[in-house]
Amino acid sequence: NAGVTQTPKFRVLKTGQSMTLLCAQDMNHEYMYWYRQDPGMGLRLIHYSVGEGTTAKGEVPDGYNVSRLKKQNFLLGLESAAPSQTSVYFCASSTPPGRYGYTFGSGTRLTVV
Amino acid sequence: DQQVKQNSPSLSVQEGRISILNCDYTNSMFDYFLWYKKYPAEGPTFLISISSIKDKNEDGRFTVFLNKSAKHLSLHIVPSQPGDSAVYFCAASGTSYDKVIFGPGTSLSVIP
Numbered sequence: 724n725a726g727v728t729q730t731p732k733f734r735v736l737k738t739g740q741s742m743t744l745l746c747a748q749d750m751n752h753e754y755m756y757w758y759r760q761d762p763g764m765g766l767r768l769i770h771y772s773v774g775e776g777t778t779a780k781g782e783v784p785d786g787y788n789v790s791r792l793k794k795q796n797f798l799l800g801l802e803s804a805a806p807s808q809t810s811v812y813f814c815a816s817s818t819p820p821g822r823y824g825y826t827f828g829s830g831t832r833l834t835v836v
Numbered sequence: 837d838q839q840v841k842q843n844s845p846s847l848s849v850q851e852g853r854i855s856i857l858n859c860d861y862t863n864s865m866f867d868y869f870l871w872y873k874k875y876p877a878e879g880p881t882f883l884i885s886i887s888s889i890k891d892k893n894e895d896g897r898f899t900v901f902l903n904k905s906a907k908h909l910s911l912h913i914v915p916s917q918p919g920d921s922a923v924y925f926c927a928a929s930g931t932s933y934d935k936v937i938f939g940p941g942t943s944l945s946v947i948p
Contacts, residue, residue: 727879758938765840765925766880766938781935813879824870825936827879 725749729814729828736804736835744799744831746814754817755797756781756825757789759810766813772797773819804835839863840928840939848945855913857942859926862907866928870936871900871911874923883924884911916946 727748736742746755753774758766758781768781772791786808788800797816801808811832815825841860849855859869867888872880886893886900886909893900899912913920926939 756935763845763940765838765842765940768935768937771935782937815879823868824882824885825880827881829877829879 727814727816727826727828729812729831731831732829733832734834736801736833738804738806738835740804741800741802742804742833743801744812744814744833746797746799746816746828748795748797748814748816748826750816750826751794752816752826753794753819755791756815756817757787757797757799758813758815759783760813760830761810769799769812804833806835809833809835837862838940839866840926840937842924842926842939842942844942845940846943846945848947849916851918851946851948852915855911855916855920855944855946857911857913857924857926857944859909859911859939860907861909861928863928863930863937864907865930866937868929869900869902869909870927870929871898872925872927872938874925874941880925913944916944918946918948920944921946 730745756771757769770789775794778789790798814828817825870885871883873883874880902909923941925941927936929936
């Protein structure tokens with residue numbers, strides 16, 4: 724059982740480059756989320772989606788865009804990467820109402836140089 | 837300004853003893869609280885939760901206590917085992933939204 728799968732697992736970008744992080748879940752969950760984890764900051768919500776075709780901003784949305792064209796996939800895009808976006812990114816999914824427990828992916832470690 | 841605080845970045849406990857991880861929150865609208873456990877190179881996994889209508893919830897070796905008046909919760913692990921060594925995140929949410937706010941985490945080391 725795959726659960727939540729994130730690709731890639733590691734990536735190094737140069738400042739100004741763009742990339743897309745892919746999150747796929749096979750649990751038929753309605754809700755999906757993107758978080759970033761930084762030392763001393765815990766997990767901070769970037770964007771989330773409560774269903775196919777919907778997206779909403781979280782705590783730290785600037786510099787990121789997302790799309791949820793299919794229920795099982797949630798894409799996180801960086802249009803012009805900055806060193807401040809160096810972080811570990813986690814995707815999660817859940818059934819409504821969401822707060823009763825997320826299933827997380829194993830993370831993507833992104834370094835922007 | 838962090839709405840969920842875990843003031844101890846790390847904690848070290850002997851195997852077999854009790855581990856107590858603390859969490860404070862500032863938003864009085866939070867009414868559901870969760871603990872997640874995270875091993876290196878893995879995503880967080882849900883551990884235990886508590887609703888604000890309760891003051892205690894147990895699941896095996898794990899017990900969460902909630903003190904609403906103090907806006908404080910704690911996770912007790914008894915007895916602690918080396919496999920419990922991980923980062924523990926406290927999290928909270930309110931009824932008006934489905935987003936969960938996480939604390940910065942406490943790294944627990946259980947020494948054999």
